[in-house]
Amino acid sequence: MAERRDVVIIGAGAAGMMCAIEAGRRGRRALVIDHARAPGEKIRISGGGRCNFTNIHAGPKNFLSANPHFCKSALARYTPRDFLDLVERHRIPWHEKTLGQLFCDSSAKDIIAMLLAEMKAAGAELRLSMPISAIEHDGQSFRVGTEHGTVEASSLVIATGGKSIPKMGATGFAYRVAEQFGLAVTETRAGLVPLTLDPATLAAHEGLPGVAVDVVARHGKTEFREAALFTHRGLSGPAILQISSYWREGEEIALTLCPDVDFATVIAAARRENGRQAVQTVLAEHMPKKLAQLLVTELGIDGPLAEQPGRRIDALLQRLRDWRLRPPGSEGYRTAEVTLGGVDTAFLDSRSMAAKAVSGLYFVGEAVDVTGWLGGYNFQWAWASGHAAGGHA
Numbered sequence: 001m002a003e004r005r006d007v008v009i010i011g012a013g014a015a016g017m018m019c020a021i022e023a024g025r026r027g028r029r030a031l032v033i034d035h036a037r038a039p040g041e042k043i044r045i046s047g048g049g050r051c052n053f054t055n056i057h058a059g060p061k062n063f064l065s066a067n068p069h070f071c072k073s074a075l076a077r078y079t080p081r082d083f084l085d086l087v088e089r090h091r092i093p094w095h096e097k098t099l100g101q102l103f104c105d106s107s108a109k110d111i112i113a114m115l116l117a118e119m120k121a122a123g124a125e126l127r128l129s130m131p132i133s134a135i136e137h138d139g140q141s142f143r144v145g146t147e148h149g150t151v152e153a154s155s156l157v158i159a160t161g162g163k164s165i166p167k168m169g170a171t172g173f174a175y176r177v178a179e180q181f182g183l184a185v186t187e188t189r190a191g192l193v194p195l196t197l198d199p200a201t202l203a204a205h206e207g208l209p210g211v212a213v214d215v216v217a218r219h220g221k222t223e224f225r226e227a228a229l230f231t232h233r234g235l236s237g238p239a240i241l242q243i244s245s246y247w248r249e250g251e252e253i254a255l256t257l258c259p260d261v262d263f264a265t266v267i268a269a270a271r272r273e274n275g276r277q278a279v280q281t282v283l284a285e286h287m288p289k290k291l292a293q294l295l296v297t298e299l300g301i302d303g304p305l306a307e308q309p310g311r312r313i314d315a316l317l318q319r320l321r322d323w324r325l326r327p328p329g330s331e332g333y334r335t336a337e338v339t340l341g342g343v344d345t346a347f348l349d350s351r352s353m354a355a356k357a358v359s360g361l362y363f364v365g366e367a368v369d370v371t372g373w374l375g376g377y378n379f380q381w382a383w384a385s386g387h388a389a390g391g392h393a
Helices: 014-025 041-049 072-077 080-089 109-122 173-180 199-204 238-244 263-274 279-283 289-298 310-321 377-390
Strands: 003-010 030-033 052-055 094-096 101-104 125-127 132-137 142-146 149-158 189-191 212-219 222-230 234-236 253-257 323-325 338-340 361-363
Touching (some): 003 142, 014 030, 014 109, 041 052, 052 377, 072 377, 080 094, 132 173, 149 173, 212 238, 222 238, 234 238, 253 310, 263 279, 263 310
Parallel strands (some): 003 030, 030 125, 149 361
Antiparallel strands (some): 094 101, 132 142, 189 338, 212 222, 222 234, 253 323
């Protein structure tokens, strides 16, 4: 005999646990199943172990999707303030960092413990180390097969995320379930991911790994102002991760270095006041010394500032304003924070996250074609979409 529940939620991450809480509060007998040995693993490692659990500025403009309007309903009905209220009720100390990012003062484990406590209070059950062997639907109920038996439920929520960070167990499970039930899946690719550079460029940059600098990173009309970090493979840091979600393999990105500095004025003043100093010395007052040296070396600038022809100074200023790089690839799902694309929102109801053509089937969180910026936005989508589904499943 199959075990019976009202709702089965596959995936004990942020969206799945939030869905279970809301469904349980409605009196639904909710069961969360996950193949992992512990719940909320991406919560645990996020934000350097302190969990950037939301962003106070989160809104539809901060998300990528084939349908940019789809996320509006869920985000409007469960806001960053709503989640922060929950955090404060559990007396979890928190702080705001740059750009509206909210973090735990102590540990991301506080958020996991909070969600588990809320699930328990709502009567939702959690079972771990339980891989799914099959999912069937007879038009009335879903049958979820596991190595420990079969569970039947009138509602099934898929909250298994995307493909990012496979070493933590991420797979394309959600996409296979979607396709099994006739829902389309948009193209998926790594997002919020470090970019790689070609061997020749890396060789030229051999002294730069570990060097960080404030930049404006641009791709087309999209730009982000944060730090960039040079690595042994290419480029990382918040600005690069942000722009990676808009970039495609082989496309060009542009960097403005130290955007607060008016280098034309700085160099002109330095030429007047001490033209005997080297150009890299002037630059190194505003950026890491290794980066200053690389720029002058690549542009063939040598000797005192006063001896530099105008064309070389112009070329340097152009490089500082608009350094063009063409990364051939990224580090992929191995280090990507999110998966771009997913279950096509055209097949889902934006208020409930339900599949339009399959009664009782829901998809939430990263599995859906809604991807946020870096900085707590993807957690806010997890909370909001999980809450939306939990209110209907």
